[in-house]
Amino acid sequence: MEVYNFFFIILAVCSFVRADRILDLIEIRPSLVASDQSTICQLNENELKSLLTSSEQSTNNQKYILIKIHENEDSFVNDIRSQLFALGYKVCSFKLLPVSFNVANITIVNNDGHVIPYYGRRDPSTLVRFLAHLEQRISKSPYHTINGKLDKKAYEHVLEPKIIAYFPDITAPAFAQFQQAAKLMAPNPPFFVVHDPQVNNCQIHL
Numbered sequence: 003m004e005v006y007n008f009f010f011i012i013l014a015v016c017s018f019v020r021a022d023r024i025l026d027l028i029e030i031r032p033s034l035v036a037s038d039q040s041t042i043c044q045l046n047e048n049e050l051k052s053l054l055t056s057s058e059q060s061t062n063n064q065k066y067i068l069i070k071i072h073e074n075e076d077s078f079v080n081d082i083r084s085q086l087f088a089l090g091y092k093v094c095s096f097k098l099l100p101v102s103f104n105v106a107n108i109t110i111v112n113n114d115g116h117v118i119p120y121y122g123r124r125d126p127s128t129l130v131r132f133l134a135h136l137e138q139r140i141s142k143s144p145y146h147t148i149n150g151k152l153d154k155k156a157y158e159h160v161l162e163p164k165i166i167a168y169f170p171d172i173t174a175p176a177f178a179q180f181q182q183a184a185k186l187m188a189p190n191p192p193f194f195v196v197h198d199p200q201v202n203n204c205q206i207h208l
Contacts, residue, residue, distance in 0.1 A: 145193035
């Protein structure tokens, strides 16, 4: 009997702790919403220009979604802000301004400074799918390295237009530019690179 009483006490304590934890979560929820709302910033024309032109020199690794807000329309930002926040993006909106430069209705600035215009549907689920595909593409190596005969054969079996480059020094600025181009354009066309001078001396059919 004492054993049953002991288990009953333990069960009651666990239930109390669980209920207390749920109450804590309910109390925390408003602050989470406030924090989520605080991630939305509003940009004027100068701030928008500054963000777009300085992003490639930025080293803060912050990802941005810049959304143009049309007159009497802000529901799109409110509908998608929590999903973008969960993906690590800082959401910034700007009004339809007579800007002196072209800017897409939705612009993505990823964490290495690349500015990617989005011309797809103005729909939360469509944009989130596009971002998920973009994240997956960036997380993988956007180019193929030719290290030997097997890689060379695989390269030669690609009959579509392709880009190949030779960089003996991977720290060269030109190689960094090659990587950036591959991230933006691959897999259409596919990018290939050779680092080994012996492999480069072999005949590779373009």
